[in-house]
Amino acid sequence: MMISGGGGKSSWSSSTSSWVPTTSVSASGKRIQREMVELNNDPPPDCSAGPKGDNLYHWIATIIGTPGTPYQGGIFFLDIKFPSDYPFKPPQVVFKTRIYHCNVDPDGLVSMGILKDDWSPALTITKVLLAVRSIFTNPDHYNAVVPGIAHLYSGDRAKHDGIAAEWTVRFAK
Amino acid sequence: MYRSSNIVARVFNRQICTPPPGTSVHHARCFYENLVPSYTIYEVECPDHSFRKFTDDGQYLISFSRNYQELIIYRPRWLSFSCKDEDCDKHDLPSRAKRFDSFFTQLYCVPLASCNELICKDFFLYLESQQFGLFATSTAQIHDAPAVGGAVHGVPSIEKITFHLLRLEDGEILDKKVFCNDFVNLTHNTGVFLYDDLLAIVSLRYQTIHVLQIRDAGNLVDVRAIGEFCREDDELFLNSNAQGMAFSDKIKQHQFPGNHIENHMHQGQTNPENSFLSGIKQRLLSFIFQGLWNEERDETSRIQGLRKKFYFHFQDYVDLIIWKVQFLDRHHLLIKFGSVDGGVSRNADHHPAFVAVYNMDTTEIVSFYQNSADELYLLFEQFCDHFHATSRNLMYMNFISSHSNNIHAREQLRSIKDKASNPSQFVKKMLASLPFSCQSQSPSPYFDQSLFRFDDKLISATDRHRQSTDHPIKFISRRRPGSLKFKIKPGPEAGSMDGRAKKISSFLFHPILPLALSVQQTLFLQPSVVNIHFRR
Numbered sequence: 001m002m003i004s005g006g007g008g009k010s011s012w013s014s015s016t017s018s019w020v021p022t023t024s025v026s027a028s029g030k031r032i033q034r035e036m037v038e039l040n041n042d043p044p045p046d047c048s049a050g051p052k053g054d055n056l057y058h059w060i061a062t063i064i065g066t067p068g069t070p071y072q073g074g075i076f077f078l079d080i081k082f083p084s085d086y087p088f089k090p091p092q093v094v095f096k097t098r099i100y101h102c103n104v105d106p107d108g109l110v111s112m113g114i115l116k117d118d119w120s121p122a123l124t125i126t127k128v129l130l131a132v133r134s135i136f137t138n139p140d141h142y143n144a145v146v147p148g149i150a151h152l153y154s155g156d157r158a159k160h161d162g163i164a165a166e167w168t169v170r171f172a173k
Numbered sequence: 174m175y176r177s178s179n180i181v182a183r184v185f186n187r188q189i190c191t192p193p194p195g196t197s198v199h200h201a202r203c204f205y206e207n208l209v210p211s212y213t214i215y216e217v218e219c220p221d222h223s224f225r226k227f228t229d230d231g232q233y234l235i236s237f238s239r240n241y242q243e244l245i246i247y248r249p250r251w252l253s254f255s256c257k258d259e260d261c262d263k264h265d266l267p268s269r270a271k272r273f274d275s276f277f278t279q280l281y282c283v284p285l286a287s288c289n290e291l292i293c294k295d296f297f298l299y300l301e302s303q304q305f306g307l308f309a310t311s312t313a314q315i316h317d318a319p320a321v322g323g324a325v326h327g328v329p330s331i332e333k334i335t336f337h338l339l340r341l342e343d344g345e346i347l348d349k350k351v352f353c354n355d356f357v358n359l360t361h362n363t364g365v366f367l368y369d370d371l372l373a374i375v376s377l378r379y380q381t382i383h384v385l386q387i388r389d390a391g392n393l394v395d396v397r398a399i400g401e402f403c404r405e406d407d408e409l410f411l412n413s414n415a416q417g418m419a420f421s422d423k424i425k426q427h428q429f430p431g432n433h434i435e436n437h438m439h440q441g442q443t444n445p446e447n448s449f450l451s452g453i454k455q456r457l458l459s460f461i462f463q464g465l466w467n468e469e470r471d472e473t474s475r476i477q478g479l480r481k482k483f484y485f486h487f488q489d490y491v492d493l494i495i496w497k498v499q500f501l502d503r504h505h506l507l508i509k510f511g512s513v514d515g516g517v518s519r520n521a522d523h524h525p526a527f528v529a530v531y532n533m534d535t536t537e538i539v540s541f542y543q544n545s546a547d548e549l550y551l552l553f554e555q556f557c558d559h560f561h562a563t564s565r566n567l568m569y570m571n572f573i574s575s576h577s578n579n580i581h582a583r584e585q586l587r588s589i590k591d592k593a594s595n596p597s598q599f600v601k602k603m604l605a606s607l608p609f610s611c612q613s614q615s616p617s618p619y620f621d622q623s624l625f626r627f628d629d630k631l632i633s634a635t636d637r638h639r640q641s642t643d644h645p646i647k648f649i650s651r652r653r654p655g656s657l658k659f660k661i662k663p664g665p666e667a668g669s670m671d672g673r674a675k676k677i678s679s680f681l682f683h684p685i686l687p688l689a690l691s692v693q694q695t696l697f698l699q700p701s702v703v704n705i706h707f708r709r
Contacts, residue, residue, distance in 0.1 A: 039476065043476045048476045051484060098642075163414065
């Protein structure tokens with residue numbers, strides 16, 4: 001249905017994603033494949049994900065803004081990059097859709113404990129998606145990457161929610 | 174009902190019969206069968222200009238000087254001469270009457286381009302309600318321009334493109350709009366569309382649809398820019414919020430430069446690999462995603478479907494660029510998306526492409542089709558006139574033949590469709606004309622396919638240069654299939670000396686009068702041969 005090829009935008013600056021042949025039967029590849037099956041069989045609510053093109057190590061995920069939060073109605077696209085030594089290193093999760101959130105840095109990088117020091121090889125992509133979805137409902141304003149938004153969240157929740165909802169309408173529809 | 178093609182019988186008939194309701198204009202137009210540009214003055218002595226077109230109201234003939242620096246405007250008028258004898262029709266025209274200036278009066282000549290700029294000879298738009306003309310001048314095209322500041326890689330660059338808004342009545346330049354280091358496809362008005370007073374200009378290089386309004390006073394006013402952002406104040410909103418967010422040092426590095434308002438088409442993140450989706454892309458991807466999400470109720474098959482149809486092609490969708498835009502009405506744009514390779518090349522038929530209907534006010538994508546979609550083709554076949562959303566203030570503009578309003582054009586389309594060996598290839602070929610180019614069709618009644626039949630490979634309402642033969646082009650009556658009404662022969666009367674030389678012709682038909690110009694050029698640098706065709 002779609003075009004083959006496309007542009008030449010494939011040189012990723014991230015140090016973790018050195019090119020890995022997709023046909024390799026490396027442990028990380030097997031693990032990602034298994035997680036894909038798991039995700040397909042039991043997808044978390046309002047979430048979906050899949051490899052971008054034929055690169056198993058580079059996924060795109062979509063989270064539908066949770067109803068009852070200022071992110072309601074938004075469609076948020078995320079870029080997920082698995083390191084070659086996955087699952088021993090956490091994947092990198094970046095919002096491709098602009099979002100007003102204290103745990104998402106101005107470049108869209110999601111900053112969460114489980115994606116950094118608290119990562120455990122027992123975690124899976126399904127759990128990561130659920131964790132990202134949970135910060136829509138409960139932002140972790142104690143470990144914020146954007147303190148301004150966190151201050152507003154703890155100080156003036158209504159104003160924070162208003163701005164976040166406006167961002168959703170403008171940039172995430 | 175008694176029908177004669179005799180003009181006297183028709184005039185009598187007009188007196189005694191009332192045409193069926195709603196067909197009075199059709200009946201009046203039948204008189205064009207009797208009034209045809211059948212007389213040709215060959216090789217008219219005329220100034221060596223490049224003749225562009227008659228304006229759609231027939232008030233002006235637009236031409237450019239050969240060096241494409243000046244604009245010369247003529248007023249078409251009818252020739253007049255006196256004759257001593259009783260039956261002057263028998264005489265040949267006096268030589269004075271045969272000259273170009275007995276048909277056209279020069280109104281003025283305006284220099285438009287400065288030394289290193291040229292007038293784009295294929296570009297001209299006419300705002301009929303105000304009698305304003307829009308012209309473009311540009312500097313030379315740089316093909317291997319580096320993609321800086323958010324520009325799309327692989328799109329050429331032009332140092333300076335200027336749009337000039339002129340009052341055609343007196344040639345006064347009312348306003349200008351300049352695009353620097355940008356690329357707008359100006360051939361055959363491709364990159365610019367005028368609807369009423371709204372103008373959409375597609376910057377291919379910066380992937381932005383600039384919507385401007387032409388005010389009655391003659392100003393070009395920016396209304397909105399669609400691309401990186403969707404609403405006109407999105408960027409302002411983002412920046413004012415970024416100020417509020419600027420607590421950490423990291424954010425400060427990412428603030429936009431202070432002059433972003435003037436510089437709005439050159440913004441773009443420093444690191445394009447990690448940048449956010451542009452406003453229009455977010456809308457597009459979210460529309461496609463929601464369509465696939467809602468298509469399937471079962472969760473497992475839904476995520477499988479998304480994986481195959483959406484995530485696998487995600488980068489291809491992201492890499493799509495805006496090729497061409499047209500207005501469907503004051504709120505809706507028909508946007509064509511395709512790969513970078515197809516946006517610049519002339520023959521874009523074999524490149525995959527998509528069209529989307531976008532509502533500028535709600536910033537929503539209303540629908541999205543691939544260019545091989547049968548559903549879109551059916552819409553195109555049945556409602557073609559809805560895509561021809563141009564100025565409809567003049568009534569005769571509604572009579573431009575299309576396969577949706579003309580049975581003969583439809584039959585022709587059907588027969589091509591039946592003959593087509595590959596239906597999907599046929600659909601693609603037909604849909605390649607969408608979005609339509611603005612003001613590309615002549616409203617002349619001689620192209621009305623309910624009145625005349627002609628070979629549309631040699632001549633048609635579409636404003637294009639065509640390869641010409643030494644044979645005259647025949648216009649045959651639709652009503653009486655055997656009856657040849659008139660012939661149009663471009664080039665010298667005796668045919669050209671060198672029969673093998675490739676000849677290119679263009680035809681300029683007056684929208685109302687039985688008057689046409691044919692301009693024939695050989696590929697060598699000879700002056701063009703201009704013939705005037707009119708009813709004597």
